[in-house]
Amino acid sequence: MSVQRLTLACQKKGRLADGGFDLLKRAGVKLAYGRDQLLRRAENLPLDLMLIRDDDIPSFVATGACDYGIVGENELYESMERSPRLADLEVALKLGFARCRLKLAAPVDGEIQTVEDLQGRSVATSYPGLTEKYLRERGIDAEMVEMGGSVEVAPRVGVADAICDLVSTGATLEANGLRAFETVFESEAVLIRRKEALDPSIDETADLLVQRFEGVIASRQTKYILLNAPTDRIEEVRAVLPGTDAPTVAPVVGRDDVVAVHAVCTEEVFWSTLERLKAVGARSILVMPIEKMMA
Ligand code: PRT
Ligand code: ZN
Numbered sequence: 001m002s003v004q005r006l007t008l009a010c011q012k013k014g015r016l017a018d019g020g021f022d023l024l025k026r027a028g029v030k031l032a033y034g035r036d037q038l039l040r041r042a043e044n045l046p047l048d049l050m051l052i053r054d055d056d057i058p059s060f061v062a063t064g065a066c067d068y069g070i071v072g073e074n075e076l077y078e079s080m081e082r083s084p085r086l087a088d089l090e091v092a093l094k095l096g097f098a099r100c101r102l103k104l105a106a107p108v109d110g111e112i113q114t115v116e117d118l119q120g121r122s123v124a125t126s127y128p129g130l131t132e133k134y135l136r137e138r139g140i141d142a143e144m145v146e147m148g149g150s151v152e153v154a155p156r157v158g159v160a161d162a163i164c165d166l167v168s169t170g171a172t173l174e175a176n177g178l179r180a181f182e183t184v185f186e187s188e189a190v191l192i193r194r195k196e197a198l199d200p201s202i203d204e205t206a207d208l209l210v211q212r213f214e215g216v217i218a219s220r221q222t223k224y225i226l227l228n229a230p231t232d233r234i235e236e237v238r239a240v241l242p243g244t245d246a247p248t249v250a251p252v253v254g255r256d257d258v259v260a261v262h263a264v265c266t267e268e269v270f271w272s273t274l275e276r277l278k279a280v281g282a283r284s285i286l287v288m289p290i291e292k293m294m295a
Helices: 017-028 053-062 074-080 084-088 128-137 152-159 171-175 198-220 230-238 271-279
Strands: 006-011 040-041 047-052 068-072 089-094 102-105 120-124 143-146 163-165 180-188 191-192 223-230 248-252 255-265 281-287
Touching: 006 017, 006 198, 006 271, 017 068, 017 089, 017 152, 017 191, 017 198, 047 053, 053 068, 053 074, 053 084, 053 089, 053 191, 068 074, 074 084, 074 089, 074 128, 074 163, 074 180, 084 089, 089 198, 102 152, 102 255, 120 152, 128 143, 128 180, 152 163, 152 171, 163 171, 163 180, 171 180, 223 230, 230 255, 230 271, 271 281
Parallel strands: 006 047, 006 068, 120 143, 120 163
Antiparallel strands: 040 047, 068 191, 089 191, 102 163, 102 180, 223 255, 223 281, 248 255
16 A cells, blocks of 8 residues: 655744744654755655645645644634634644734723723724634624734724734834733644544554654653752652652762752753752752653
8 A cells, every 4th residue: 555645734934934844853854855845845754845825724724735734823713713614624733832912902092991992993903803703702893904914003004993913022012002902812833634534644644743743842841850969858859840750869879868860840940940959958950951752
């Protein structure tokens, strides 16, 4: 039986492309060099990337042009709001990058300060589906003014009273004299697929990719900690280590009063964590990144 290749839709250029290519690289996918602007072939897996605009990814996956796709939840759910034929799509895995929030914002000193103030007003947005649904559920009837980009200039030029746009640091809102007053939607990059079963060989490749992605995501926030601790304070040290089940405790040659502790920490290790470890007697503390993980 011939092995069918899995086609994964990825953004060609932009925030999702940056995070997506990094994820694929960490998952061990090697892309072959090629001149094709649309398709990139993996040389070590039956996998091809289709490089398109992020806006097109949900419909490319829904129609079967691609098997899987990497897209922002904002784009996925906006597309699903607009087009019922995308109802067959599902999220296979949350990918933990390209995090942002879709927020309602209005001029800092203007009349609009709360969601209720939007009654009968206009809102400029690239996400009319998500925005209108959110307002409708709260009994607010506002006019959607759809814009493809530069939404933040809309109030200043008189196109709309308020905006609903993606925000990460908030610098763009601030630079345009706008203040966010409500979060409509929280988003991160996700791996999407159709709900139906695919060809078994494609499913096999997909399972392998998902398992590797999970490993990459888990290893991102996981750290390996090595330290020496006084033998009689080992329980105190253990209580401070973030997200560890069972650290390894090993003897230190020539010392009865000290043991070596090795632990995998699944939560972020801050400077303050190290300071607390030191306060309970830990010394020679090392925090190391973990490159790969498999449960
Ligand atoms: O060409 P194509 O259509 O593929 O690209 P695009 O221009 O639609 O995409 P891109 O790369 O800008 O964004 C792709 C996805 O990244 C979005 O759909 C979101 O899922 C996610 N994302 C994460 C963001 C941001 N953070 C973000 N900050 N998308 C856009 N922004 C905008 C924001 O609206 C503002 O205008 O970036 C600007 C800077 O944001 P601040 O808050 O840091 O100032
Ligand atoms: Zn786009």
